[in-house]
Structures are given as C-alpha cells and as structure tokens.
Amino acid sequence: MNGGQLAVAALDDWGINTVFGIPATHVIEIYDGLRESRTIRTVVARSDQHAAYMADGYARRLRKPGVAVVTGGPGLAQATPGLVTAWADSSPLVVITSDLGPEARARRQAGVPHEIYDARGLAQSTGAHVFVADSPEEVYETVSESLTACKVGRSRPSVCLLSRGALEGSAESTFIRPVRAPSNGWNRSAPDPQQLSSVVRSLSEAERPLVLVGAGVLAARAEDLLDSFLESTGLPYMTTVPAVSAVDTGKPGYRGVVLNRKSRRVLSRADVILAIGASFGWATTGENSLELPGQLIHVDIDPTEFGKHYTPALSIAADAADFLEALLDSLPEMKKVSNRRDHDDRSSRCDGGAGTRNRWIAAIDRALPENNASVVVDVTMSQIALARDLTFSPARQFFVPWNAQTLGYAYPAALGVQTARKDAFVLAVIGDGGALYVLGELGTAVENDLPVCLLVFNNHSYGTIALAQDDMCEGRRFGVDLAQPDFCKVAAAFEARTRRVGSPEGLEDALKEAVADRRPGLIEALVPFDAFAVEEVV
Structure with a gap:
C-alpha cells in the first residue's frame, strides 16, 4: 500500500465516511485511494478554503471530525481561514495535506512546486494540533493521531502534513496500528462531590440565580441533560450566541441570548451565575465590558479558561455532560426555583417577545x-x-x-x-x-x-x-x-x-x-x- 492508501485506510478505520477537498497532484495518491473506497464519500469543492469550511460545518453538525484533503503550499494557505475559524470556535476540523520532504524543507526556497516557507509553522500559527509523517510507515498512525487529537478534551483543529515521499512510498499493511489517543493532559473525570454540593447550595440560597449556557454544552452533546436540569430546578437561563440552539428558546425559563444592553442587565442583576461551557470571549462580552457582580460558578472542560476574563468564585474543570449528569444526581437536596420565588418574569427576556x-x-x-x-x-x-x-x-x-x-x-x-x-x-x-x-x-x-x-x-x-x-x-x-x-x-x-x-x-x-x-x-x-x-x- 502506498502512503495515500494508508491515509485512506486510517480514515476508514476511524469511522470517517465523508471527505471534502480538491484533487491535486501533491495529494493524488490520497484521492486515488478515495476513488477506490466503498465507504468514504468525497465532496469536491471549488476552493480549498471552502472545503475547510464545509468540513467545519460537517464537524459542528455531527460533533465529530470533519476532514478536508487539500494540496500542500497554496492549498494549505487557503485552508488556514478554516483552521483559524475552527480554533476560535472549538471545532474538530482536520486538514490533511502534503508537504516537502526533510531535505527540501531544510534547503528553503528550492524552487519546488507547492513549496512553502514553513508549512508546520503556518499550521501551528492557527492553533491547530500538527502531525508530520515523512515515511509511508508513519502515515497511518499520523492520520489516526490527528483525528483523535482534535476530539480529546476541548475540540481543536488538527493538521496532518504528509511529505511527498511518505505519500509516494509503499509500506506493508502490517504497519497499520490501532488508533490511540495521545496523552495531552485532557482527562475526563467525575466532578468533585464537594464542588457539586457547593453548586447546589449556592443556587438554592440565591435570590436571583441564572444559568448561562455556552457552546461547551453542544460539544458535549449535553442538551438533554441540560433540559432535564432546567426543568427539574425551574432556573431561568440565557445562552451565548453560538449556544442558542442548545436550549428550547420558546420555554418560559428562557431569558434570551447575551448580546445587548438588555441581556447584559439581566446578567448584572443575577446574584449567582452558573456558566456551563461558556468561554466569555470578546464577541460575547463586548471586549470584557460585561459586568458580572454576582457569584460566578464557571464549568468548562478547558481549565485555562478560568480567570481569563472573569474571576470565578468556584471553577469546575469538567465536560458539560459529566457535570450535568452528576449535578442531576444531587438535585433532591435542591428546591425548585418556582417553589421559592416567582422567577418567571417574561419581561426580562432580552428578545422583548x-x-x-x-x-x-x-x-x-x-x-x-x-x-x-x-x-x-x-x-x-x-x-x-x-x-x-x-x-x-x-x-x-x-x-x-x-x-x-x-x-x-x-x-x-x-x-x-x-x-x-x-x-x-x-x-x-x-x-x-x-x-x-x-x-x-x-x-x-x-x-x-x-x-x-x-x-x-x-x-x-x-x-x-x-x-x-x-x-x-x-x-x-x-x-x-x-x-x-x-x-x-x-x-x-x-x-x-x-x-x-x-x-x-x-x-x-x-x-x-x-x-x-x-x-x-x-x-x-x-x-x-x-x-x-x-x-x-x-
């Protein structure tokens, strides 16, 4: 099997059934393998940039890796807006592309077609995980790792750089190894029981509690768990813009989406805010001008988000689904909001009705x-x-x-x-x-x-x-x-x-x-x- 066939075998074994991109001479072995595949559909785009966006949209809809295969050099350069977008919004986009071999990379400006000054540096500048294979024996595992890395912990894009020698060369199929997850410090674990008790106590004692739903709920496929939690507690809730479809916005507890003065007033009046999977970035907070005087309980799979923009009273590093599942088990000790106070004031909705x-x-x-x-x-x-x-x-x-x-x-x-x-x-x-x-x-x-x-x-x-x-x-x-x-x-x-x-x-x-x-x-x-x-x- 040549390197292109090994790349396709890795995609197939990982469960990828759709690839976006444009056939090109420097990835021709991959597309030849895709032509032979009976399980992977190839959608040919009209631009490498748009192929990356297509793969990103696919990834966001299914919440699994979306794959674009583009040529090296100009193809990778065109795909970088897709990688930047996926990094900014935590989407598992994977771009597989070609690269020069080690000798040509070392010479710099050798006059080789599709040459780029520093393909690895360009890919890394987007925030993507980057994996390199310079021999056909490395291709299968490198592609597998790029797919796995983008879904370990907080979703991030990956770039897989396969040198021309790796794609053209052949390797025995015995080099195919099982997919393994790289160890990068993102380990899912159950939330600490004492922290859960603190969350329940804070919400129970609050006069104006509010749940702020972020896109981490979508990434964790936790919509049903969130709905059960909100129904059980009667807590009012808002969402960030990218998370607006994580909830039913037609239900009475919905207070709108965070984006203007009215919604900001709702947040500023809350004495306890439970933020689940929200990163508090510039677009959401208006360059950090959003005021959150209440007690902030911040739950996020990425612990580097804690304190980046707002200092939480309690920070819980957990996947949104794991947190909500554990929190639901703790609900018997928490009274329903509607039994404690009249919270169902629809006039506080930021959409105005x-x-x-x-x-x-x-x-x-x-x-x-x-x-x-x-x-x-x-x-x-x-x-x-x-x-x-x-x-x-x-x-x-x-x-x-x-x-x-x-x-x-x-x-x-x-x-x-x-x-x-x-x-x-x-x-x-x-x-x-x-x-x-x-x-x-x-x-x-x-x-x-x-x-x-x-x-x-x-x-x-x-x-x-x-x-x-x-x-x-x-x-x-x-x-x-x-x-x-x-x-x-x-x-x-x-x-x-x-x-x-x-x-x-x-x-x-x-x-x-x-x-x-x-x-x-x-x-x-x-x-x-x-x-x-x-x-x-x-």
Whole structure:
C-alpha cells in the first residue's frame, strides 16, 4: 500500500465516511485511494478554503471530525481561514495535506512546486494540533493521531502534513496500528462531590440565580441533560450566541441570548451565575465590558479558561455532560426555583417577545420547519437579529463563526451541514458583501444534490463595516458601497432554483417554496440598509 492508501485506510478505520477537498497532484495518491473506497464519500469543492469550511460545518453538525484533503503550499494557505475559524470556535476540523520532504524543507526556497516557507509553522500559527509523517510507515498512525487529537478534551483543529515521499512510498499493511489517543493532559473525570454540593447550595440560597449556557454544552452533546436540569430546578437561563440552539428558546425559563444592553442587565442583576461551557470571549462580552457582580460558578472542560476574563468564585474543570449528569444526581437536596420565588418574569427576556421581533426574521421563523432544520449565519448585519429573534431548539440548530467572525463562511459550512444530514432543511444566511466569496460553490451544491437554500440579504454594501465607519469615523464611509451582479442570474447559470423578493411577506413565501422543493437554490432579498437595526452589543 502506498502512503495515500494508508491515509485512506486510517480514515476508514476511524469511522470517517465523508471527505471534502480538491484533487491535486501533491495529494493524488490520497484521492486515488478515495476513488477506490466503498465507504468514504468525497465532496469536491471549488476552493480549498471552502472545503475547510464545509468540513467545519460537517464537524459542528455531527460533533465529530470533519476532514478536508487539500494540496500542500497554496492549498494549505487557503485552508488556514478554516483552521483559524475552527480554533476560535472549538471545532474538530482536520486538514490533511502534503508537504516537502526533510531535505527540501531544510534547503528553503528550492524552487519546488507547492513549496512553502514553513508549512508546520503556518499550521501551528492557527492553533491547530500538527502531525508530520515523512515515511509511508508513519502515515497511518499520523492520520489516526490527528483525528483523535482534535476530539480529546476541548475540540481543536488538527493538521496532518504528509511529505511527498511518505505519500509516494509503499509500506506493508502490517504497519497499520490501532488508533490511540495521545496523552495531552485532557482527562475526563467525575466532578468533585464537594464542588457539586457547593453548586447546589449556592443556587438554592440565591435570590436571583441564572444559568448561562455556552457552546461547551453542544460539544458535549449535553442538551438533554441540560433540559432535564432546567426543568427539574425551574432556573431561568440565557445562552451565548453560538449556544442558542442548545436550549428550547420558546420555554418560559428562557431569558434570551447575551448580546445587548438588555441581556447584559439581566446578567448584572443575577446574584449567582452558573456558566456551563461558556468561554466569555470578546464577541460575547463586548471586549470584557460585561459586568458580572454576582457569584460566578464557571464549568468548562478547558481549565485555562478560568480567570481569563472573569474571576470565578468556584471553577469546575469538567465536560458539560459529566457535570450535568452528576449535578442531576444531587438535585433532591435542591428546591425548585418556582417553589421559592416567582422567577418567571417574561419581561426580562432580552428578545422583548414576539411583538417586537424584526419583521424579516419573523418571516424566516414562520417559514422554517420546527424540527430537523439548521440555520448557518455569516458575518452579516442580520446576524444579531437572527440569534435574538429566531426560535431555536436542539431540533432547529444555529451555526455561526462567532469568535472568528469569518466573512464568506456560511454557505460552504451549510453545505457541510447538509452533507451531514441530507434529510434536514438547511438555510445559509449571508449578506451581499459575503455572497461573492462563495457563489462558485453553487456548483458543488448542484453537483452533489445538496439542497441548501442560500439567502442573500442585499443592501449593496459591506454593511457591518459601514456601521463601524459611521461609529468610529464620524460617518465617513469608504470602500463599502458595492456594485453587485444579478445574483439570481448567477445562480440560474448553475441550474439552481432562484427567487427575488422585496418584502418580509415575499421572503416567507419564497422560503416555504424552498422547504417544499428541496433543491439547491438562492433567494435574493432586497433590503434597506437599516433593515436589521438593533441595539448595539456594547
């Protein structure tokens, strides 16, 4: 078996059944192995960058490694935005790529095709785990370790660098070894009973307790455990933006998503905050300006998060599922909140209720299926309104490049989400500024029969930058007014279904058609610049 076949064997043995990427000469052995595979589907993208986003979306939907295979040099360079995004949002993306051999790497600028100054350094700069194989005998284990590392403890991306000699050369199949997890200090263990008792006591004695749900709950697949805990205790709860679909936002205890002054007031009034899997990054806290005067109990699988932004009264290093399971066992000693005080004041919700929802977002909410649906959102003016006003639950999921704020992410990531769940309705929401990054992937959607609906809100502007210029440059705008093509004609050239609408009512009708039609398509919604005016985050 050559190195490419060994790489595919490692993917197969690990349970990977989908790979995204573009065939190229320096990874041709891997793609030849994928051609022969009966268990692994290959989705050919139109850009290495988008292949990484697709694999990221796939990984977030299934919460297992999403794999992109790209060529070394320029392919790896193009995939780095995907790695940066996966690192920022703790997603198990794995990029497998080629590299030069040791001698060529040592010479530097040898004039070899696809040469890069320091492939390992570039990969490491994204925060990814990096694994290298320079011989075919190392390939299987190196690929296996890259897959395992990204799911040990806090999810992180991995990069697997396979030299040309490793891919071209042959090794006996006896070199295939069982997958083993590298020892990197992330060991799951049961929460300390004394800490659990402290949590129960603090919540029981609190006058205004609040649960803050972070994306760590999703990563741990702990939605059901969380729901049981919230139902049993009656505690009110909020979520961070990336975690909004970890809960049912239509239930009485929901207090909204952390993103504006009203939600910040809810948090600032709480005397005890139980934060589960929340990292308190800049996008969530408004550059750490969020005030948390109450007692903070911080639960996270990554102990380096404790005290990074806020000093907890109690920190518990635990996987969210392990913590909630243990906490549920401790509940008999805790009284239900509704038996202790009237906490069910809906006026404290930061979304303000259905009557004040954005009309465009309300139209989307009415058209989307209640179950088996996913919404993937780009860096766009509608992002905050979508998180605030759409109804979400574990059956109606939300995906966003929240910490990296990566423009052009939503549509390729949505193709990955759709690949993971062919029966789901998947909506990608993007602005016209980001749309031109990704329209080529309509070809990927049509070719692979991926019925993602791409919704382009068109205001002929890089809207979020225009708003920033209004605020920071006293209204002096530059480089943000865009001349755009006819998006529907572009999509039609790919033989995708198209609609153009100019009102929320038209959008609702178009989306209902898309839900029923189940074909790759694009909806262009012509919107005024202030269509998604919301209260600022800070």
